[in-house]
Amino acid sequence: MTAQPTQQTRRIWVFIEQEDGAPHPVSWELLGAARRLAAELDAEHAVVEGVLLGHQVAPIAQEAFRYGASRVYLIDDPVLALYRNLPYAAGVSRLVQSYQPEIFLVGATTLGRDLASAIATRVQTGLTADCTELTIDPKQQILAATRPTFGGNLMATILCRQRRPQMATVRPRVLPMPQPLAEAAGELIREPLDMAEEEVPVRRLRLIPSQQQLNLEYADVIVAGGRGLGGPDGLPLLEELAQALGGVLGVSRPLVDAGWVSAEHQVGQTGKTVRPKLYIAAGISGAVQHRVGMSGADFILAINSDPQAPIFQVADLGIVGDLYQVAPELIRQVRALQGGDDHVR
């Protein structure tokens, strides 16, 4: 199945992000997009390939094959055990120079953003951050990368006409997760790092883990609160509703700015992009900065006392009413539907 590289091979690369041997799912989302781009660009000559760095991470390459990479370039070295900008950027940049991919996609995670700008600068090419849509411009046959700008008030489609690779980052959950193949084979190309630990000017002394591992980006149900809560006291109510639905708590930015809740709960332009199956927005007016982070949800229920609130424009269903009445009633009815174990009928 592996495409033999020829003069005409057009490589579309995806950075396979891993930390402590665990691949970040955004890598698979990007491989899905890369396959679509390959078909749009040149079904005959375009190939999708992964780039993987770390220490003892070769098994991740097998997963990359299942998500559509025909080849994975692996730099496996103890210096790369923990992510650090310099050795990762140097290693990937050399791969880029050797193999000259046409397009290179990286996840817009903390790690990916840190890395992608360093690579783009080293290889002197264009990089478009936080894209929400990637297509091939049919006329020019180049990547058209669309992203929100000015706080989500404006969308811009960015082109990189001459230099290669055309680089773009995409946040987790912006692109759909593709179905992996049950079995797939690919070619593993090992490359050396050629950098000694002494050459790296930064070292990790320790990691203070987050108290809670909140996986907001990949939650199926999110119950989110906004300024309409009026105070931090309403948050336990929304947490209870989230729990009843098997979900987690999200918030809009003002609640984080007010110090009511930690930033890891924040949805929106300066927080997380989420794509849950159900998003309940309670007391969120729905400024564009919030909407860009949650409008990809499958079903949006908005609760707001103001029928003019912009959140209703993106909602599948809106309840106009007081969230302090609606949320308890939701909890009661959800529990009743689920069999009402702890509910008095």
Added chain:
Amino acid sequence: MHTVVAIKQVPDTSNVRINPDTGTLIREGAPVIINPYDVHALEMAVRLKERFGGKVTVLTMGPPKAAEALVECIEQGADRGILITDRKFAAADTLATSYVIAHAIEAIQAEEPVDLLLFGKQAIDGDTAQVGPGVASRLDVPLISYAIQIEAFDPAARRAIVHRRIEQGIEVLETSLPALLTVEKEIAAIRRAPLPNLIRAAGYQPEVWSADAPNPFDPASIGIKGSPTIVGKAFTPPPKEAGELVHVADVGLAAAVSTALAKIAAAGVVATLPAGAKGGSP
């Protein structure tokens, strides 16, 4: 101890208005501010100066109007402000911008060694977070992005310990100096500017650097020529068709909620809600 802080004057994006017909930004009357993260970067620099002595240099690339942002930085405690402005810099993308800032820092460094470079984690107009890391790569200095705290700083031993926020928690890194940090707001809380600073700022004129003087920039690396990316088109996000509205005041609380739950169940999106549900009985 010499810290260089790079700042950007940006439109206040919480107040941005878009012309719905043209899909472009309405710039007239749009208030401009110093990018909020950059203000905290400067504050950190001023605090280090208070502790170790030395000076703080602030530079920005932008239109002539950005001089006022540098005056604000003097109020906050900066010693020197440099405005890099020239029509030749216009339409720079992040690659061209990082070239200009890095080249300017090299010129500053030639006059006076630099121990630390501080940038905001990103600018709120573009939100790319690319210029700081790009400058670090160009200058070949260690990069620590998303920094939230400087735990230890030793200019004599040329080492620092910095906390940065990553997805798994807080990573504590030791780095050699000079290093480049891009900072979150927690790095340092903003204080009120003291009176002597205000007096000094009132008469302060920032230095103005053009593309040609006092330090010539490579014409092929600046502005449109130095920018590999261009904006193909810009547009306002297309509005989605709004869903149904149920008013509690009209149908009552229980009915409004059961209608919602029935719709969610019918959409089959939530495993914890049985798909056949018609809404909870009161």
